[in-house]
Amino acid sequence: MLQYALEAKNLSFRYSHNSPFILKNINLKLRKGEITGIVGLSGSGKSTLIQILNGVIPKRVTGFLDGSVYLNGVDIADMELSYLARKIGTIFQDPDCQILFPCTEDEMAFGPENLCYEPYAIIERINSTAKMLAIEPLRYRNPNTVSGGEKQIIALASVLTLNVGIMIFDESMSFIDDRGKELIKNAILKLKKQGKSILMVEHDLSNLEVADHIFLLKNGTLEPFKGVIE
Numbered sequence: 746m747l748q749y750a751l752e753a754k755n756l757s758f759r760y761s762h763n764s765p766f767i768l769k770n771i772n773l774k775l776r777k778g779e780i781t782g783i784v785g786l787s788g789s790g791k792s793t794l795i796q797i798l799n800g801v802i803p804k805r806v807t808g809f810l811d812g813s814v815y816l817n818g819v820d821i822a823d824m825e826l827s828y829l830a831r832k833i834g835t836i837f838q839d840p841d842c843q844i845l846f847p848c849t850e851d852e853m854a855f856g857p858e859n860l861c862y863e864p865y866a867i868i869e870r871i872n873s874t875a876k877m878l879a880i881e882p883l884r885y886r887n888p889n890t891v892s893g894g895e896k897q898i899i900a901l902a903s904v905l906t907l908n909v910g911i912m913i914f915d916e917s918m919s920f921i922d923d924r925g926k927e928l929i930k931n932a933i934l935k936l937k938k939q940g941k942s943i944l945m946v947e948h949d950l951s952n953l954e955v956a957d958h959i960f961l962l963k964n965g966t967l968e969p970f971k972g973v974i975e
Contacts, residue, residue, distance in 0.1 A: 749776055749817075750775050750817060751814065751815070752775070752814070753771055753773040753794075753797070753798060753813075754815070755771070755813070756772075756811070756813075757769050757771070757812055758802065758808055758810050758811070759809050760807075762809065766965055767793050767965055768790050768793060768794060768965050769964075770812075771794065773960070773967060775911065778942070779942065779943070780943045780958075781956060781957065781958050781960070782947065782953035782956030782959040783946045783947070783959070784949075784960070784962070785946075785948065785963060786963070789963060790965060791946045791948075792946075795946060797814060798833070799833045799913060816911075827860070830856075830907065833911045834904035834912050835904070836900055836901050836904060836913070836914045838915055841896075843903065843904075844888045844896065848886075848887060849885065849899050850884050853899075853902050853903050853906045854871060854906070855903060856906055856907045867906070870908065874905045877935060878902055878905070880895075883895060893921035893925050894925020894926065894929060895928065897918075897921060897925060898932060901917075909941075910941060910942060911942045912933075914929075914933070914944065914945045916946060916948060917929060926952065930955050934955055937955075
């Protein structure tokens with residue numbers, strides 16, 4: 746039986762008994778070494794779906810959720826968020842929401858330090874991540890002094906030092922220029938070569954040119970994308 750890195754089965758969600766369903770019977774499979782894209786208009790439920798996939802719903806945000814999410818074949822319902830954070834990384838559209846420190850290296854060290862990694866292991870993670878993303882020149886820079894695309898790469902690096910196997914990009918190219926978008930796309934392609942499972946969620950279809958598969962989220966349902974967003 747084929748085991749997926751992350752799989753959503755029959756997901757339906759609404760925030761209260763009296764509210765309409767935001768998601769209706771969603772099924773999604775993320776494979777290792779593949780890039781899956783989801784496109785949808787604002788308000789279509791993209792962010793809600795991400796919060797279910799990474800465990801924030803229903804662990805931190807309450808609502809009425811049906812269906813299940815499986816991480817490497819195991820239901821995440823009983824997994825702690827701290828554990829899921831080591832497996833699933835999420836990059837948001839605004840890097841300022843994720844960046845806390847005035848030095849890139851400190852930013853990259855923050856996650857592993859919180860999870861009590863040994864100092865030598867933290868340095869190894871920083872070194873390997875900086876090399877993979879080619880951000881050695883940014884290592885001692887203040888993230889607030891770099892371009893939007895470089896800042897987003899730093900946010901990505903801070904997640905990758907946790908050595909997660911699944912990456913979710915939540916409209917991460919919304920606030921950056923064309924050069925910044927190329928930086929992010931190139932980084933995503935490198936992650937694919939490493940065997941990471943990647944989900945890109947976007948409202949701009951042009952940002953999904955690197956995706957292997959694209960789905961359309963519309964009216965709460967998820968279907969293979971056929972080339973038209975209405």
